[in-house]
Amino acid sequence: MTEVVLGKNQYGKAQNHVVRIHRDTDRHVIRDLVVTSQLRGDFEAVHTEGDNGHCVPTDTQKNTVFAFAQKYGITSPEELLLKLSEHFTTEFEWVTGGRWAADEHAWDRINDSDHCFVQNKQEVRTAVLVTDGEQQTVISGFKDLTILKSTESGFEGYPKDKYTTLPETTDRIMSTDVATRWRYNTTDVDYDAVYADVKKIILEKFTDHYSRALQETLYLMGKAVIEAHPEIDEIRFSCPNKHHFVYDLSFCDIENPGETHYAADRPFGLIEATVQRKGAPEAEAAWAGITGFC
Numbered sequence: 001m002t003e004v005v006l007g008k009n010q011y012g013k014a015q016n017h018v019v020r021i022h023r024d025t026d027r028h029v030i031r032d033l034v035v036t037s038q039l040r041g042d043f044e045a046v047h048t049e050g051d052n053g054h055c056v057p058t059d060t061q062k063n064t065v066f067a068f069a070q071k072y073g074i075t076s077p078e079e080l081l082l083k084l085s086e087h088f089t090t091e092f093e094w095v096t097g098g099r100w101a102a103d104e105h106a107w108d109r110i111n112d113s114d115h116c117f118v119q120n121k122q123e124v125r126t127a128v129l130v131t132d133g134e135q136q137t138v139i140s141g142f143k144d145l146t147i148l149k150s151t152e153s154g155f156e157g158y159p160k161d162k163y164t165t166l167p168e169t170t171d172r173i174m175s176t177d178v179a180t181r182w183r184y185n186t187t188d189v190d191y192d193a194v195y196a197d198v199k200k201i202i203l204e205k206f207t208d209h210y211s212r213a214l215q216e217t218l219y220l221m222g223k224a225v226i227e228a229h230p231e232i233d234e235i236r237f238s239c240p241n242k243h244h245f246v247y248d249l250s251f252c253d254i255e256n257p258g259e260t261h262y263a264a265d266r267p268f269g270l271i272e273a274t275v276q277r278k279g280a281p282e283a284e285a286a287w288a289g290i291t292g293f294c
């Protein structure tokens, strides 16, 4: 007789798009989040016996997201996720943890208007909270932040074999879409302030050195973040190297001294790296479900 057992499981409502307008004063504030709630705990009978006695409906999870956005407001994505976790793990004794995630789309004021906004497409902010009993791990980040430096980047000194055609260069375009996630070692964080500072550090680091490889630049960015923020133990990057090739216009006798480029959309280099605080405990389980990082 073949025997089977239920393995790891979680369930909930994915991608609840909640737009909360804070209208306490005439100067409105908008927070635009896509929130996913997933519960973990004793859901054995739901799966193996068709007994829904423990099955908090995904519909209820959705309603709770919207109710909490209204009741508590949205101070930061991370704080909303912490409230949801606290609620589900205390309201239902068989819920021992879960995974809550949010993507935030930022809006900027139009001409400093109190109530008119233009969506800021610079980057999407990300937040994940994993609760396992008493253990809570917050991983924040962003994706799709496209940046480019038009000089102060090169690539040389690499090994060459019979398949190598790439010319060495000390002056090239370097461009990438930054995707990064950083893991906090505490939940006692001013999440919006740290987010703004980490983004600032990453952008500043991009500008402040001659880059010998995208790998070096990512490492310098990560190092600067860990050094500036004791509450962050680990930061990961996944960054395409968006190649820009100087277009050879010699066929029509036009000089092109590194000015007109062919921006190839594929293939692209894919550079991924983690920078960690030395000696800090790892938290691999919290990263499960976060795709696209090594």
Ligand SMILES: O=c1[nH]c(=O)c2[nH]c(=O)[nH]c2[nH]1
Residues within 6 Å of the ligand: 155, 166, 212, 213, 214, 215, 241, 269
């Ligand atoms: O910054 C770079 N890193 C690489 O690993 C690499 N490989 C390559 O062909 N060009 C580059 N550029």
